[in-house]
Structures are given as structure tokens and as C-alpha cells.
Amino acid sequence: MANHYDYLIVGAGLFGAVCAYELGKKGKTCLVIDKRSHVGGNLYTELLAVTHVHRYGAHVFHTDNKKIWDYLNKFGEFNNFINAPIARYHDELYNLPFNMNTFTKLWPDVLTPADAQRRIAAEREAAKIDQPQNLQEQAISMVGTTIFEKLIKGYTEKQWGRPCTELSPAIIARLPVRYTFNNNYYHDRYQGVPVAGYTDIIEKMLAQATVRLQCDFFQQRERLTALADKIIYTGPIDQFYNYRFGVLEYRSLRFETEILNQQSFQGNAVVNYTAADVPYTRIIEHKHFYGTQQPQTVITREYPLAWQKGREPYYPINDATNNALYERYRQLADQETTVYFGGRLAQYQYLDMATVIEEALNLTATLLKNKKT
Ligand SMILES: Cc1cc2nc3c(=O)[nH]c(=O)nc-3n(C[C@H](O)[C@H](O)[C@H](O)COP(=O)(O)OP(=O)(O)OC[C@H]3O[C@@H](n4cnc5c(N)ncnc54)[C@H](O)[C@@H]3O)c2cc1C
Known part of the structure; x- marks a missing residue:
């Protein structure tokens, strides 16, 4: 040195x-x-x-x-x-970010972008939200009540450790919502x-x-x-x-990693667990980032955690x-x-x-x- x-x-x-x-x-x-x-x-x-x-x-x-x-x-x-994550709500699986694949699976009578827009608009009107004052109102005004309840509420409340009614609408202001069949999370080239x-x-x-x-x-x-x-x-x-x-x-996180003796655990790199009664927010299955075929697989569960001095500050x-x-x-x-x-x-x-x-x-x-x- x-x-x-x-x-x-x-x-x-x-x-x-x-x-x-x-x-x-x-x-x-x-x-x-x-x-x-x-x-x-x-x-x-x-x-x-x-x-x-x-x-x-x-x-x-x-x-x-x-x-x-x-x-x-x-x-x-x-x-x-x-990145094309999947959301798991109890035993239901949906594509993310919210797009026509998500909408048509949630609502079997939705077949076109116009159907989806009508459905979301009807839910927004029923909720009577004028100017969103918190994350819950912001989410409902963007994607309606059904998606909020199944795919946003539990996940977000676990992530931030607070009810959606106490969180800023800004957190999800840029949430991707698409009326095309496109599961690619990022717009980037x-x-x-x-x-x-x-x-x-x-x-x-x-x-x-x-x-x-x-x-x-x-x-x-x-x-x-x-x-x-x-x-x-x-x-x-x-x-x-x-x-x-x-x-x-900050919010902190705890990661729990496991090696499993099986080819594939969840068939996708990222699955978000959106129900409130599942303590983790995501499971990452690392091999799917690389498309490799080895007989074992490594998964990581991601648990949100309150932050205090001495814990890793994440968000x-x-x-x-x-x-x-x-x-x-x-x-x-x-x-x-x-x-x-x-x-x-x-x-x-x-x-x-x-x-x-x-x-x-x-x-x-x-x-x-x-x-x-
Ligand atoms: C869960 C999660 C997922 C993410 N996913 C993505 C993604 O998919 N795509 C993307 O673009 N970005 C992603 N990010 C963001 C990405 O992690 C950051 O952009 C990146 O890590 C920032 O790099 P950094 O050098 O600023 O910070 P860090 O990576 O945090 O590096 C700072 C370093 O400083 C060290 N340090 C701190 N204090 C001290 C000290 N007192 N003495 C010595 N060393 C110290 C720390 O140990 C650390 O190693 C994600 C972030 C998180 C939390």
C-alpha cells in the first residue's frame, strides 16, 4: 500500500x-x-x-x-x-407490468384494449376518486380496484411497511400500464x-x-x-x-437463498408475491437470468424489513x-x-x-x- x-x-x-x-x-x-x-x-x-x-x-x-x-x-x-416478471396472488398468476396479458386473464370478457380501458374506467368511476391523495387512490385511478386489490395493495404494504392510504401517490406515478400485449418491463432499448x-x-x-x-x-x-x-x-x-x-x-431487506435439487422452481427469473399473507415480496430464480440448464437451481426470497442503524439501507x-x-x-x-x-x-x-x-x-x-x- x-x-x-x-x-x-x-x-x-x-x-x-x-x-x-x-x-x-x-x-x-x-x-x-x-x-x-x-x-x-x-x-x-x-x-x-x-x-x-x-x-x-x-x-x-x-x-x-x-x-x-x-x-x-x-x-x-x-x-x-x-425482464418480464410474473405476479402471484394466492394461486393466480399474472403477467407484469400491467398489460393486455394481465387484463385478459383477470377479466375473461376483456378482449381488446378498448374493453380493458372501459373496464378500468368503470372501476375508477365507481371508486369516485377525483384528485388522488395517496398511493391507494393513485393506483385505483390508474388501473382500477381489482388490480389494486390483487396485485398492488399487499405487495406495496409489505414493501413499505405502511398502509397504501399513508403512502405518497408519487411512489407509483410512473407505474407502467400498457394496452398492448407486451411483458417487457423496461421500455429501454x-x-x-x-x-x-x-x-x-x-x-x-x-x-x-x-x-x-x-x-x-x-x-x-x-x-x-x-x-x-x-x-x-x-x-x-x-x-x-x-x-x-x-x-x-430507509427500508431494509433480508435475502434468504437456497439451492434446490431440481431443474426449475418457478420458470421465471422474478415472481412477485402480491398477497399480504406471504411474508416475502419476491422470489428470484437466478438461472433464468442466463437461460442455463444445470440440474440444480438457486432461489432467493426477498423479505422487506424495517430499517434501523446497523441494517443495510436499501430503499x-x-x-x-x-x-x-x-x-x-x-x-x-x-x-x-x-x-x-x-x-x-x-x-x-x-x-x-x-x-x-x-x-x-x-x-x-x-x-x-x-x-x-
Ligand atoms: C433490491 C434492489 C434491486 C435493484 N435492481 C436494479 C435493477 O434491476 N436495475 C438497475 O439499474 N438498478 C437496480 N438497483 C439499483 C442498484 O443497486 C444501484 O444503482 C447501485 O447499487 C448503486 O451503486 P452505488 O455505488 O451508488 O451504491 P452501493 O452499491 O450501495 O455501493 C456503496 C458501497 O459503499 C460501501 N460503504 C458504505 N458506507 C461505507 C463506509 N462507512 N466505509 C466503507 N464502505 C462503505 C457499501 O458497503 C457499498 O458497498 C436495485 C437496487 C436494489 C436495492
Whole structure:
């Protein structure tokens, strides 16, 4: 380990890895630390029963931006996996996102887009919702009461740990609803998962950097800070400031992974369990991301969990209170001259992988333009 680095990068997730690669390419030295025992952050994949298992939930790369797609493909080959999840409500199975396949199965008398629109409009009118005030009203006004009750209510309440009447309509404002027979979840032109797993990609990005794992920034903050001229920080922003204004809230998750001695468990990569009495929200069957045929299969159940300090923060709760709190931290961060914040935890925002790459590229381009860096 060298004595001094141009950059200390806190977090070996996607944001930190892209920064390390771009800065390293231009001759900057980077020390990348992560408190976990592996690189990749939430993208981390590990080999289990000959399958690259997504340890922290299903990760499907998708973007419309050819530049970002080409950039990521430099680090590894992607397959043409298309995300077409299934919803299971008790013993009923439906296609997601909501589309004509869903509507015709739910309502046998619905045969055309006009039939489906009429049916949903009738349910919306019966519910007498003018201006949706909460997630429940927003959902009913978009897809009617039947779909809300069977496919949204239980899933969403498990996911967020609150009744739909207490959740913001904004959470599902961009819910895809289609009047075509199209199960492709994302609209994006470029989609897939890396055939050799995400960890392989992150390792290639980090090849030039010095990487230290199981190294928590806050356990040796002064020593680590002294090791570099500048810091790129991708951890929780409130923790960086010692929670001085208060704690930002998250939802957490628990993953339970099992290897099964059978060819296929559910026949699809992602099945959402939408009934309230099933404690998990999703089961991922990893081999279906890759279309492989081995005799065993690996499944992961995803259980939503209340978050508290010490548990992994997954989904920021971007309500008015938390957003206002984040804004106060962001103002502090803006005043820093040698620390740069980026990634989902430092920005307190759910960010897709493509956005993370774009933002890391923007940050490093700015840093490299500045002659002083
Ligand atoms: C369940 C789930 C499913 C998702 N599915 C998709 C998907 O299908 N498609 C998609 O595009 N995006 C998806 N995402 C989003 C994707 O995970 C993020 O875009 C990506 O992980 C963000 O990368 P990051 O580097 O910002 O954060 P992270 O991956 O969280 O990396 C931050 C790293 O910082 C480390 N760290 C934090 N604090 C410290 C500290 N004090 N000291 C040292 N290290 C520290 C953490 O251990 C972590 O490794 C999903 C997210 C979740 C939660």
C-alpha cells in the first residue's frame, strides 16, 4: 500500500468503481475501501451451483443511452435478458407490468384494449376518486380496484411497511400500464445481465486501484482521510456528518437463498408475491437470468424489513420530511472542497445502474478538467 493517494474512494460499489477506473486511466492513484468483505456493493454476484447469484436482489441493466451501454460492455459481455416478471396472488398468476396479458386473464370478457380501458374506467368511476391523495387512490385511478386489490395493495404494504392510504401517490406515478400485449418491463432499448456476473465487471474497473475490504471509513476516519488529497464518498450522507441534523430513513431487506435439487422452481427469473399473507415480496430464480440448464437451481426470497442503524439501507423513504433533511445535508456537502459525494446513499435516492454510471462519469470528467486535481 502506497503512502499517499490522489483519491480515497469510500465504497467499492458501481459509483466508486467507475470513478476509480476513470481516474486511474488518467494516471491518478486511488485507494478504494469498502466495509463489506467484497467489491460491487449491491451489484455483487457470487457463483453458487454454477450460477452468478445476485446477492442483493435482481439486477437487470437497462438504458436507452447507447454511450452508457457501450461503456459497460467494454468490461464484460451482456446477454439479451428481458425482464418480464410474473405476479402471484394466492394461486393466480399474472403477467407484469400491467398489460393486455394481465387484463385478459383477470377479466375473461376483456378482449381488446378498448374493453380493458372501459373496464378500468368503470372501476375508477365507481371508486369516485377525483384528485388522488395517496398511493391507494393513485393506483385505483390508474388501473382500477381489482388490480389494486390483487396485485398492488399487499405487495406495496409489505414493501413499505405502511398502509397504501399513508403512502405518497408519487411512489407509483410512473407505474407502467400498457394496452398492448407486451411483458417487457423496461421500455429501454438496451437490456441484459452480464454473462460472467457483475462482480467480474467491477473487478475489472478496480484493476488499477488499491482495494481494501472490511475497512469502515468511520472506524479510522482521520487516518484514512490523511492518506489522500481528495475523497469520493459513496456511503450514507447523514453518517458522514455524524447524523447532526437527524437520521435519514430507509427500508431494509433480508435475502434468504437456497439451492434446490431440481431443474426449475418457478420458470421465471422474478415472481412477485402480491398477497399480504406471504411474508416475502419476491422470489428470484437466478438461472433464468442466463437461460442455463444445470440440474440444480438457486432461489432467493426477498423479505422487506424495517430499517434501523446497523441494517443495510436499501430503499430511501423519500417523503417530505426525509427529503427536507437530506437537503440540509446536501447544503453542507456543497461547501466541501476536497470531498465529493455520489451514488445512491450519498444522494439519498434510488438510482438505476445506468444513472449511477452516468453520474460517476460526469463527476470524474469534472475532476479531471480541474487542473488542481
Ligand atoms: C433490491 C434492489 C434491486 C435493484 N435492481 C436494479 C435493477 O434491476 N436495475 C438497475 O439499474 N438498478 C437496480 N438497483 C439499483 C442498484 O443497486 C444501484 O444503482 C447501485 O447499487 C448503486 O451503486 P452505488 O455505488 O451508488 O451504491 P452501493 O452499491 O450501495 O455501493 C456503496 C458501497 O459503499 C460501501 N460503504 C458504505 N458506507 C461505507 C463506509 N462507512 N466505509 C466503507 N464502505 C462503505 C457499501 O458497503 C457499498 O458497498 C436495485 C437496487 C436494489 C436495492
